[in-house]
Amino acid sequence: MGKTFAEKCLGHKAAKPVTAGEVVTISPDYLLSHDNSAAIIKEFHELGIPKVKDPKKIVIVLDHIVPAAAEKYAQYHKEIREFIAEQNISNFFDIHHGICHQVFCENGFALPGKLILGADSHTTSYGAFGAFSAGIGRSELASVWATDEIWLRVPETLKVEMSGKPQKGVFAKDIILKIIGDNGAGRANYMSVEFTGPAAADFSLASRIVLANMAAEMGAKNGYFSPDDTVFTWLNKRARENYEPVYSDSDAVYESVLVYDLSEIEPQVACPHTVDNVKPVSMLDGKAFHQALIGTCTNGREEDLEVAAFILKGKKVHPSVRVLVIPASRAEYLNAMRTGILESLSEAGCVILNPGCGPCLGAHQGVLASGEIALSTANRNFRGRMGSRDSEIYLASPATVAASALEGKITDPRKYL
């Protein structure tokens, strides 16, 4: 009987064959945290030991509220910088780098076959590179800093088999929203999700990150794409160290297999207040909103900004909406600047924000007032996430958000492409 990616990858770490349901105690390869490092440091100090076990494994990126929006955030950032100096943590990325998940990938930490844990639920993103990556809590990360080990249950695996070519105007975001909408926010709870089938290999790396990132919205422990030349080429000059890709066996045992023909999928929108409340854009056509957000760790890369600029170039965003654009990292920002994408977006009336999480978590840079509605390319639309508990968030692809920004109401992007 064959094994899944999760069974093989965690088995390698445990140095013994394991099957779903078993608990293994293993040592991870990388540990990610962000502004929440301040809270993790506090927990770490409670442990009463002076030094982290292996500073080389720790990666810290300041991205959530950058630059500091208030004195208390400034204080936390300061404490994090002091801790980093004191513990000799060399993998530190201060406020000018961008969103942790993007920065982590760009700097070659997201590698096939590695076990990566992060104090952030969208740590699942690195499955796009064939890593086993999962989110954990703060005290758990503090404890792993100290002990260099964690117990993990080997998850069952849900396979998503994709074939067919998406229609014009349908992007990775629409596909993952459709899958989450059909199957529910808890469908993959505790599970590993393998994105496979002939269409999986057609996705760009950026698009794979969208799916792996949002696997978290189905409750998944991790998401996974088989690493191929797209990944290896990208890693060529970036990989931090050697890596060994891990693939599932052809006769692996799955909890279930979900089958999707991508050519049948239309542009999708997730409606308030859950990510699985998904409808085709045609059902929402004409719905007015106040603020658009293009960016975040889900959709702030070149292909996302490019399609938005293609739609908005030479035009003006509708006067009734404000449009915020936030490239996922400084590298993406620079690229979008050099290619003229930012110029087109700014001329169209968009506000270009510094790379980071920005308004995604409702702490600064575009917080919603009561009664306001946002249309966003982020991954989460929970009540109150971007500000007032009486605001609403709709989620869609960058193309849908850009087309909607032009018209001031939710719009099918296909007529602009």
Place this chain on the structure above:
Amino acid sequence: MKSGRVWKYGENINTDVIFPGKYTYSVLDPEEMAGHALEDLDPDFAGSVQPGDVVVAGKNFGCGSSREQAAACLKFAGVQAVIAKSFARIFFRNAINQGLSVIKCPEAVDGISDDEKIAIDFSAGKILAGEKVFSFPPLPDSVIGLLEAGGLIPYTKKKLKGDI
């Protein structure tokens, strides 16, 4: 065995309504955290919850963010346990790591009403609600060890000292 009042909610109760994201990097003090518990789900909760009360909910409780305050704020608010049909993975780990008891018991969720007074016997794996008794599988020893130590941090501390 402690008894308390039931606060019953629906399915997919997510971490943003349990503990809003806007506070995750600014509110670190336990008492202040408790004051924001369930703020965007039930604004009355934090003001009236009593020690020993129980949160009861449907499927996928705690889905969303990895923020540990979602578990911590309930514990600091005095909640003795969360009973749900199922839990989101990270929340489940966080709850145990914070020393908050989590009980998966779909029958109890269906059989218990909002505002009812219930008691929980952890060692016997029983929930007592008036005449009704619901059973749940007792937690594994390793998890009980964590809960008894008061959560992962005190547990790891003991371990590092060689006390476990």
